[in-house]
Amino acid sequence: GCGTKPTEPSQGAGGASGGGNAAAPASTLAEIKKRGKLVAGVKFDTKLFGLKDPASGKVEGFDIDMAKAIAKKALGDETKVELKEVTSKTRIPMLQNGEIDIIIATMTINEERKQQVDFTDVYFKAGQSLLVKKGSPIQSIADLKKGMKVLAVKGSTSAVNVRAKAPEVTVLEFENYQDAFSALKAGQGDTLTTDNAILYGMVKQDPNYQVVGGTFTDEPYGMAIRKGDKEFVDFVNGALADMKKSGEYDKLYETWIGEKPAP
Numbered sequence: 001g002c003g004t005k006p007t008e009p010s011q012g013a014g015g016a017s018g019g020g021n022a023a024a025p026a027s028t029l030a031e032i033k034k035r036g037k038l039v040a041g042v043k044f045d046t047k048l049f050g051l052k053d054p055a056s057g058k059v060e061g062f063d064i065d066m067a068k069a070i071a072k073k074a075l076g077d078e079t080k081v082e083l084k085e086v087t088s089k090t091r092i093p094m095l096q097n098g099e100i101d102i103i104i105a106t107m108t109i110n111e112e113r114k115q116q117v118d119f120t121d122v123y124f125k126a127g128q129s130l131l132v133k134k135g136s137p138i139q140s141i142a143d144l145k146k147g148m149k150v151l152a153v154k155g156s157t158s159a160v161n162v163r164a165k166a167p168e169v170t171v172l173e174f175e176n177y178q179d180a181f182s183a184l185k186a187g188q189g190d191t192l193t194t195d196n197a198i199l200y201g202m203v204k205q206d207p208n209y210q211v212v213g214g215t216f217t218d219e220p221y222g223m224a225i226r227k228g229d230k231e232f233v234d235f236v237n238g239a240l241a242d243m244k245k246s247g248e249y250d251k252l253y254e255t256w257i258g259e260k261p262a263p
């Protein structure tokens, strides 16, 4: 909401200190079966992937449907899933301390994060881009100049990447995407940067904004699982492969993204 202050400098992507997961079970799959539900860490503020409707309390999106499909595969019932809100900053610590079984939250697979968690196969291919108000002089990453303010989210690859590609800009980092988008609308920054797929969701929320300049990074999304739990990684990869084979994956992709996935 309003009045949320960004902080600087960056905390970097990830942010968990690792280890010490006394509350986390060794076999996530056994724990899910014993408990009778999957606990998935998802975004609540990201239209198309995980967005909570404040009126109905329902959370919907591509990542949510992935969680349901995994619950169906594990427990034979897609409703046996509890959705817990994570942000880019909180997701790895929440996984490590056992609060959630899996992160399904627009999370890019990268080397730094692989030190802390294990990833499934890629389930979505995004790339970083820029969101601006229509009519903005910024039309691509090349237009970012000293003195401009770029809005991003803490713990995201987006903040790290834009600093590397445009070192002279000021990057302001927010707790979550709704706060960052509110700040853009309030004129607190020149552009908001994150994955194109997330930005398209913002354009749907407010068509006075547009995504410009194509993508300047690759952001392959994976679901994250506690390190060393190969059984559960294999299980989720199996669920993903089944969905691709049955056509369910393509259907889901079209539902949320509005087009067929690239072959």
Ligand SMILES: NC(=O)CC[C@H](N)C(=O)O
Residues within 6 Å of the ligand: 013, 088, 105, 106, 107, 108, 153, 155, 156, 157, 158, 194, 195, 219
């Ligand atoms: N913050 C996000 O989750 C989206 C940006 C990017 N995919 C990341 O993992 O950081």
